[in-house]
Amino acid sequence: MLNKEALQEQVREIELLIRYGVAETEQQTALDFLQAFHGDSFALDAIQDYYRTLPEAREESLVKISVLEGKEQVFLLLLSTTKHHYFYLVNDEGGLFLGEWEKGLSAPQVLSFFGYPDQDAFTRQHHSLESCRQYVVLERMNEDICPSCGTETGSLHILGCPVEVCPWCGGQLNRCNCRFEQLDVEELTDEKMVQQLEERLVAKGRIPYAREQRPSFLSE
Ligand SMILES: [Zn+2]
Ligand SMILES: [Zn+2]
Known part of the structure; x- marks a missing residue:
């Protein structure tokens, strides 16, 4: 330390x-x-x-x-x-x-x-x-702030945040394939698709930030 x-x-x-x-x-x-x-x-x-x-x-x-x-x-x-x-x-x-x-x-x-x-x-x-x-002062040291999008424990990530957990598969929402499968597309190409995805996510129930989602940072 x-x-x-x-x-x-x-x-x-x-x-x-x-x-x-x-x-x-x-x-x-x-x-x-x-x-x-x-x-x-x-x-x-x-x-x-x-x-x-x-x-x-x-x-x-x-x-x-x-x-x-x-x-x-x-x-x-x-x-x-x-x-x-x-x-x-x-x-x-x-x-x-x-x-x-x-x-x-x-x-x-x-x-x-x-x-x-x-x-x-x-x-x-x-x-x-x-x-x-x-950047929020000390945010990399504060476990109650998402290290990527800066949202607080219990609040929703900014859409697109790589820390957000996928409610369909439990994986990483911006890495898994669920977003494509949900919209039946190969790629998210415009703002409208992102909006549609957001609606589906809200309907499914987005997973708010929690400490356990933190990528493992070095503690020193
Ligand atoms: Zn986040
Ligand atoms: Zn998924």
């Missing part, structure tokens, strides 16, 4: 990076944002990586972390300043920047890992910055 001192040390290191690399006008914003995550090692790692790695010339403060995808302990985040947004892929080993939001996500392996046939399908799902879900 990471102890408190190690986290404090990490916060101090990031503060240095901020003082060194962020424009003076944005330093306070950057430090305040950092402070909000002082006990959250998952977020701190991402923040640290941002200030270590990103284009120095921009000197911008990080102001938001969003969770776009999460599966099997791999997360696709969006790290945002007020002007720019960067895709950031992270697992327990470390993180990797995958370019900017404006250009879309093009890494084929990442797309297929999260179940997208191509870049357009990904862009359809994540069509606006407003629709990106903000």
Whole structure:
């Protein structure tokens, strides 16, 4: 388990990076944002990586972390300043920047890992910055929050969340074949189908988030 001192040390290191690399006008914003995550090692790692790695010339403060995808302990985040947004892929080993939001996500392996046939399908799902879900402080440490969609214990997942359990087969709803069988199609291609699926799901009874559904995260 990471102890408190190690986290404090990490916060101090990031503060240095901020003082060194962020424009003076944005330093306070950057430090305040950092402070909000002082006990959250998952977020701190991402923040640290941002200030270590990103284009120095921009000197911008990080102001938001969003969770776009999460599966099997791999997360696709969006790290945002007020002007720019960067895709950031992270697992327990470390993180990797995958370019900017404006250009879309093009890494084929990442797309297929999260179940997208191509870049357009990904862009359809994540069509606006407003629709990106903000990372909740400590959510990876809090068992009462779905690690992928952020819903609380007892509440329904955001439709499409990979943690949601299929009420027909008990498997993983976005992996099993039930959604195709229910609609008698090969693929879900438009919004209307998704709506139909949702109606069927509601009629059947969707399974709300519970702690037991958590993918097994490393406890350290
Ligand atoms: Zn969920
Ligand atoms: Zn199923």
